[in-house]
Amino acid sequence: MCLGIPGQILDITDAAQKLATVDVSGVRRQVNIACIVDEEHPVESCVGDWVLVHVGFAMNRIDPEEAQITLDLLAEMAEVHESLAPI
Amino acid sequence: MCLGIPGQILDITDAAQKLATVDVSGVRRQVNIACIVDEEHPVESCVGDWVLVHVGFAMNRIDPEEAQITLDLLAEMAEVHESLAPI
Amino acid sequence: MTLSIDKPTSKKPPRLRDKTITLAHGSGGRAMQDLIEALFVQAFQEGPANALEDQARIPLDELTAQGDRLAFTTDSFVVDPIIFPGGDIGTLAVNGTVNDLAVSGAIPRYLTCAMILEEGLPMQTLRQVVASMAAAAKQAGVAIVTGDTKVVPRGGADKIFINTAGIGVMRTGVTPAAVHIQPGDVVLVNGPIGNHGATIMVARGELSLETDLQSDCQPLNGLVDAIVSVCPEVKAMRDATRGGLATVLNEFAESARVGIRLIEDQIPVDDAVKGLCELLGLDPLYLANEGKLVVVVPPEQAEEVLAAMRSHPSGTQSQIIGQVTEGQWVSLKTAFGTERVIDRLVDDQLPRIC
Amino acid sequence: MTLSIDKPTSKKPPRLRDKTITLAHGSGGRAMQDLIEALFVQAFQEGPANALEDQARIPLDELTAQGDRLAFTTDSFVVDPIIFPGGDIGTLAVNGTVNDLAVSGAIPRYLTCAMILEEGLPMQTLRQVVASMAAAAKQAGVAIVTGDTKVVPRGGADKIFINTAGIGVMRTGVTPAAVHIQPGDVVLVNGPIGNHGATIMVARGELSLETDLQSDCQPLNGLVDAIVSVCPEVKAMRDATRGGLATVLNEFAESARVGIRLIEDQIPVDDAVKGLCELLGLDPLYLANEGKLVVVVPPEQAEEVLAAMRSHPSGTQSQIIGQVTEGQWVSLKTAFGTERVIDRLVDDQLPRIC
Amino acid sequence: MKYVQEFRDPQKAQGLLQQIEVLGQQLTQSRPGPIKIMEVCGGHTHSIFKYGLESLLPSTVELVHGPGCPVCIMPKGRLDDAIALAQNPNVILATFGDVMRVPGSKQSLLQAKAEGADIRMVYSPLDALAIAQKHPDREIVFFAIGFETTAPSTALTVLQAERQGIKNFSLFCNHVLVVPALEALLSNPDLQLDGFIGPGHVSMVIGARPYQVIAQRYRKPVTISGFEPLDILQSLWMVLRQLAEGRCEVENQYARLVQEQGNLVALEAMAKVFTVREQFEWRGLGDIPASGFKMHPDYAHFDAEAKFTLPHRQVADHKACACGEILKGVKKPWECKVFGTGCTPEHPIGACMVSSEGACAAYYKYGRAQTAPELVSR
Amino acid sequence: MKYVQEFRDPQKAQGLLQQIEVLGQQLTQSRPGPIKIMEVCGGHTHSIFKYGLESLLPSTVELVHGPGCPVCIMPKGRLDDAIALAQNPNVILATFGDVMRVPGSKQSLLQAKAEGADIRMVYSPLDALAIAQKHPDREIVFFAIGFETTAPSTALTVLQAERQGIKNFSLFCNHVLVVPALEALLSNPDLQLDGFIGPGHVSMVIGARPYQVIAQRYRKPVTISGFEPLDILQSLWMVLRQLAEGRCEVENQYARLVQEQGNLVALEAMAKVFTVREQFEWRGLGDIPASGFKMHPDYAHFDAEAKFTLPHRQVADHKACACGEILKGVKKPWECKVFGTGCTPEHPIGACMVSSEGACAAYYKYGRAQTAPELVSR
Numbered sequence A, B: 001m002c003l004g005i006p007g008q009i010l011d012i013t014d015a016a017q018k019l020a021t022v023d024v025s026g027v028r029r030q031v032n033i034a035c036i037v038d039e040e041h042p043v044e045s046c047v048g049d050w051v052l053v054h055v056g057f058a059m060n061r062i063d064p065e066e067a068q069i070t071l072d073l074l075a076e077m078a079e080v081h082e083s084l085a086p087i
Numbered sequence C, D: 001m002t003l004s005i006d007k008p009t010s011k012k013p014p015r016l017r018d019k020t021i022t023l024a025h026g027s028g029g030r031a032m033q034d035l036i037e038a039l040f041v042q043a044f045q046e047g048p049a050n051a052l053e054d055q056a057r058i059p060l061d062e063l064t065a066q067g068d069r070l071a072f073t074t075d076s077f078v079v080d081p082i083i084f085p086g087g088d089i090g091t092l093a094v095n096g097t098v099n100d101l102a103v104s105g106a107i108p109r110y111l112t113c114a115m116i117l118e119e120g121l122p123m124q125t126l127r128q129v130v131a132s133m134a135a136a137a138k139q140a141g142v143a144i145v146t147g148d149t150k151v152v153p154r155g156g157a158d159k160i161f162i163n164t165a166g167i168g169v170m171r172t173g174v175t176p177a178a179v180h181i182q183p184g185d186v187v188l189v190n191g192p193i194g195n196h197g198a199t200i201m202v203a204r205g206e207l208s209l210e211t212d213l214q215s216d217c218q219p220l221n222g223l224v225d226a227i228v229s230v231c232p233e234v235k236a237m238r239d240a241t242r243g244g245l246a247t248v249l250n251e252f253a254e255s256a257r258v259g260i261r262l263i264e265d266q267i268p269v270d271d272a273v274k275g276l277c278e279l280l281g282l283d284p285l286y287l288a289n290e291g292k293l294v295v296v297v298p299p300e301q302a303e304e305v306l307a308a309m310r311s312h313p314s315g316t317q318s319q320i321i322g323q324v325t326e327g328q329w330v331s332l333k334t335a336f337g338t339e340r341v342i343d344r345l346v347d348d349q350l351p352r353i354c
Numbered sequence E, F: 001m002k003y004v005q006e007f008r009d010p011q012k013a014q015g016l017l018q019q020i021e022v023l024g025q026q027l028t029q030s031r032p033g034p035i036k037i038m039e040v041c042g043g044h045t046h047s048i049f050k051y052g053l054e055s056l057l058p059s060t061v062e063l064v065h066g067p068g069c070p071v072c073i074m075p076k077g078r079l080d081d082a083i084a085l086a087q088n089p090n091v092i093l094a095t096f097g098d099v100m101r102v103p104g105s106k107q108s109l110l111q112a113k114a115e116g117a118d119i120r121m122v123y124s125p126l127d128a129l130a131i132a133q134k135h136p137d138r139e140i141v142f143f144a145i146g147f148e149t150t151a152p153s154t155a156l157t158v159l160q161a162e163r164q165g166i167k168n169f170s171l172f173c174n175h176v177l178v179v180p181a182l183e184a185l186l187s188n189p190d191l192q193l194d195g196f197i198g199p200g201h202v203s204m205v206i207g208a209r210p211y212q213v214i215a216q217r218y219r220k221p222v223t224i225s226g227f228e229p230l231d232i233l234q235s236l237w238m239v240l241r242q243l244a245e246g247r248c249e250v251e252n253q254y255a256r257l258v259q260e261q262g263n264l265v266a267l268e269a270m271a272k273v274f275t276v277r278e279q280f281e282w283r284g285l286g287d288i289p290a291s292g293f294k295m296h297p298d299y300a301h302f303d304a305e306a307k308f309t310l311p312h313r314q315v316a317d318h319k320a321c322a323c324g325e326i327l328k329g330v331k332k333p334w335e336c337k338v339f340g341t342g343c344t345p346e347h348p349i350g351a352c353m354v355s356s357e358g359a360c361a362a363y364y365k366y367g368r369a370q371t372a373p374e375l376v377s378r
């Protein structure tokens, strides 16, 4: 359920209404960014952020560090596997 | 102005509303016959009458005798003409 | 995607369970394929055996055996109502294109069938129209060999529109064309005019009129065969559809730079068509026909052509209706003995009432 | 009434004063004739010189000089919106039919143009569409030789529908058909898929999306020439329109009773098409194309055909995308190294969101 | 067709034509120019052209085509009002086909319809009422046009709406009256007419009496006429005979349909539902006193002019247009500078080119080959 | 595509697959049958089929496709209600494409649309609100479906409508909740599951905490997972590892998007606009307590169930349909008697055949060739 896709915020189109343009691999749409705005992240600061887009809303910010940790772990597991594989 | 065409009343479709079917050379339509109904001509008596049809109303009854008088006069004038024409 | 209709398939056709047409039937997916196989392929299977390709394929030597030129034509059909006394949009779609081929002197051979359907169309209506097309094609001796189906959202079209394109083979030596018309030539028509136009006007129901009229919709290729066989020199033929007899004759006069003089008394018009015209202030010369042919022949062959036409079932009420003259006008010798111009109309005739 | 579009006329065309299409333009009367002469005849005058008849007439020996069979096809175009990035309904109407002829191995020659117009259509829109058709016909080297114009009341159609039927000559000895496909044959496509379908979805505006995508609409007959010249034995070709690449391959598999195995990594898809598909839960394999060709060739000729395709401007991004197998399924070797079935859809893909 | 075919028999015309020739010669012996008889009614104009009657007449007798086409004389401003009504999204405007092509100041009803206005063509005002019953959520306005022939049908329809309690129906009333228009013409010093062929169907409603003013005050003979070719020729002959005999009377050629007193039911219905306007604008002729109907105050709730706000702008006629002079019989259509060039049935400038009962359209359609081929570029 | 492509790299799967194989073997040594892990979410089911992940797994590990497709579990009665709303001539029903083909008791929304109902597909509830602003004379009802991922968007849209004073907009609220459904499954004695792959996007809203009940009360390990193939394989491995280590915890594979506490703005919006229903009917599963949202009384003026009269009929599922058992993981699609014969995507009997996230549709579309070719007539 709940198709979500990462996109990057290009610009703020309406700060009061918390509306921004998001880009998903060359497809642009106006989305509501209310869910990712808080004291630490004022509207203007969101430009450039990667978010998860769902039904016209940016539902959460993607944490690049956590993503990297996951990828590193997978790379490590793959390497271990490589080294174990029969030559 | 005021295209009118002779038609014959086929039947009464609604005596209260004074509606009848009229036939114009094989084309039938419901018409209002209020204008041709009076004490002398109650609704039912109108069946078979020839009337002048205009915008869905029977506007007047056609007088067969008057029609004949006109035609007779024309025939007479044509005859006189014939008899005068060079042989 | 286009499917050639005459798929040589041994498997049994899918069952069509849908009661109405939905957008799925135009999607290119399985619903569309099922519709095509269950309905169109079944109805039109008379054609030559082609593979399931996007086009029909016809050996050229089969065509060259019948003549030396190809006639190629198209018409879209948007009649409202789609079903009317004497036919339906399917009958029209086949006969209209058969006739456009026939009047060129061609032997009509192959037709396409492209349907634009409105979402929500009852499947039963489509079945009826397709059956009419199949029957009309059989009667005219043509094969419907390829087609196309589109479905547009409700409100995006009015029930069904059909386009048919057709090809036929023009007999060597027979080249009717308006430019060949010369002063002295004789003009014939194959029967009473205006019945189709009058029928449709009444069938729309807006005028609350009733008649026993029927559309004259019929294929004319058989009649053309009869004409051409006695008169291969036939100058021009045209089916008098939209715009009626008057429009065809004006097109002829304009192309050949001649005049045409009609005799009102000789133009056959059925009583109910006359009645409708009187009631609404219309002129039957401009009413549409779907099975009427205007033929122009050299004067010395007029009687023989008339006889040939009258002995064909589609021409029993044929008449010589006028003659080609010098000049530039189509004119009418009225029943009252006077003369008037029969011009082209700008537009459809509107009822003239008050 | 149908007017052959290529009227040899010395008189100057009438001036079109109307700003919008009215029912008069479909009446068969002077308003219609003026429209046809001022717009269609002017735009499409490239055709052979025929008289003002209801059908085009084409010498058969001109056709037999090019091949031995006629290819005959039709498609109606109902795209919404009628004007979109990369083309309009006119461009589509010409290229669609050119392509259906070309993929049979035919040399596309003559097209019809039948328009159904909605009352109230701006004349300027019609002019633009007609100009696009003329330009597309010129680019593809075909002549639009006959046509038809109908006007339906406002609300009775959606702006413009166009039907084109086409004939072409099939080169002797070249007979691509799905039934010829055999296990081992190689499948190619001439570039990235889904651009047309994605463009139209975005252009409708309902999803409030924006991209720089353009329709891939283009004539493919030149590319087919290039393919056929190096590989007259080409097994099958088809343009992947409604239903997309997946549907064509399923049709192939079904006709030839074979399987087809695609390699996901080798199927070209533009980034924005990928983005749209991820956003809406769509599969680019089912998106429509209007300038994409699927070709199946014997394995030993695959590289040569690929090279020929890549050196043609319409095929610079061509790819070998898979191979024909025994079996009955179209399947995909995913980028993840697994295999899955690529079935036909019932219907158009709908956005899958929640 | 009974009562039609008999009156189209060319054999019977010969005697009439000969008499017309004799009378024409006799009447023009002592004066310059032909005898000019105006057929008032557009229906007559239509028949005259359809049957080519002018070609049968001697040069001593000329027909002048009068203002009796209710479509031709409809001013642009009223058409603009009708279009404005139709453009109201809640309104369905119903009207006769006749008026659909008449150009208003910017467009015709047909063009407004093409651009989205909901306009329905009907055969009868009763059909408009039926639309109102079918669409209770919409306002149906019947654009009522026509002379006294048509006005009773509209009136009877309103009375029926009243009886049935139909509230979403109203009239945009543009009915016009024949005699006041003739009086306006006759008061014009330019006018040189010798007599009138009177409108048969109007007279079937109003009777023969109202024309007495023409015969008595303006000293012009009138013959009320039917619409078939023999009717018209006979009426023409009757007018000429009056002239020859020095009489100025109202005669009735159309006795099969027209009675002295008219149709009482029709007259009563009109009297109930309508009242005479102080003045009404006629295209080409300007304001004419007491020449049209408006809704009677008792029926104000059926008056579209009361129910809706209308632009009510007066719009000048095109300055090249000679419609007014043609309607007065002062000019022939081909004497208009733009006839057949700037003004054609395709792109009419004046209303006379629109209705096939308009003199310009009739000449364009039926008369050109004979009368003025050199004026018309094909 | 950043954050997508990296997680689809097949090279990186090799280590995971090997670990899964090792763990699967280890875990099944001392018990009959494979380890059964349910992916709750339809999005996961879709990915599993799209990437063919099942074919990569050892026979010791089996995926069970759970009830996490909001379309598949929508009961017929609720669809009938939505169709009834759409058939109201003054209503425009807006909804996501997902639900358009689902069969109600008589027809689907797509069929109702073909027969004239005004139904618009939208990408966002905000687009439905825009339709309401564009058509002030119509009532726009948003047919709101989806789990906690989607519910905040709907709630935020209602809050915006409230701010903007839009009165012709309402919700037909059918939002459902994941954890109550899982609890209902887990209380079923039939069920034989060893662990869960938790829904990543729902968790992005509600956080990881609500799954504690599963781990603690029902003693099943849970791993919240992303949707790319590597995410799913990693999560599967994480669940197996918990099993192997005898742990029952809620782990989070999708840390790049899911935080322990969820999204506070989203949670607050839902809490304002919605309130939990006493129970909600799930197709195939029956009534589940506290498993759906209805409108909060403060927002009753946006509640289509209050604004309109609805049939509200409960409609039994087709008796041949094994959807319920499939959603519970008790049966595989091809074990349904009508799979691929009476029930196809063309003519679906059960909802699992409609949505491409439904297990039956997914098997039909992607899985047949491998799993059950003999069951399907072509």
Ligand code: SF4
Binding pocket: E320, E321, E322, E323, E324, E326, E333, E336, E337, E338, E339, E340, E343, E344, E348, E349, E350, E351, E352, E353, E354, E360
């Ligand atoms: S020709 Fe046209 S402009 Fe001239 S008077 Fe007649 S209607 Fe008016």
Ligand code: SF4
Binding pocket: F320, F321, F322, F323, F324, F326, F333, F336, F337, F338, F339, F340, F343, F344, F348, F349, F350, F351, F352, F353, F354, F360
């Ligand atoms: S195959 Fe159809 S009927 Fe059977 S369980 Fe699946 S959805 Fe239900």
Ligand SMILES: [Mg+2]
Binding pocket: C001, C002, C054, D099, D100, D238, D239, D240, D241
């Ligand atoms: Mg194709």
Ligand SMILES: [Mg+2]
Binding pocket: C001, C002, C003, C054, C055, C148, D073, D074, D075, D097, D100
């Ligand atoms: Mg085609």
Ligand SMILES: [Mg+2]
Binding pocket: C001, C002, C003, C147, C148, C149, D074, D075, D076
């Ligand atoms: Mg097609």
Ligand SMILES: [Mg+2]
Binding pocket: C075, C096, C097, C099, C100, C239, C241, D001, D002
């Ligand atoms: Mg035709």
Ligand SMILES: [Mg+2]
Binding pocket: C099, C100, C238, C239, C240, C241, D001, D002, D054
């Ligand atoms: Mg024709």
Ligand SMILES: [Mg+2]
Binding pocket: C073, C074, C075, C097, C100, D001, D002, D003, D054, D055, D148
């Ligand atoms: Mg044609």
Ligand SMILES: [Mg+2]
Binding pocket: C074, C075, C076, D001, D002, D003, D147, D148, D149
């Ligand atoms: Mg045509």
Ligand SMILES: [Mg+2]
Binding pocket: C001, C002, D075, D096, D097, D099, D100, D239, D241
């Ligand atoms: Mg095509």
Ligand SMILES: [Mg+2]
Binding pocket: E085, E086, E087, E088, E089, E090, E091, E092, E093, E117, E118, E119
């Ligand atoms: Mg209106």
Ligand SMILES: [Mg+2]
Binding pocket: F085, F086, F087, F088, F089, F090, F091, F092, F093, F117, F118, F119
């Ligand atoms: Mg509705």
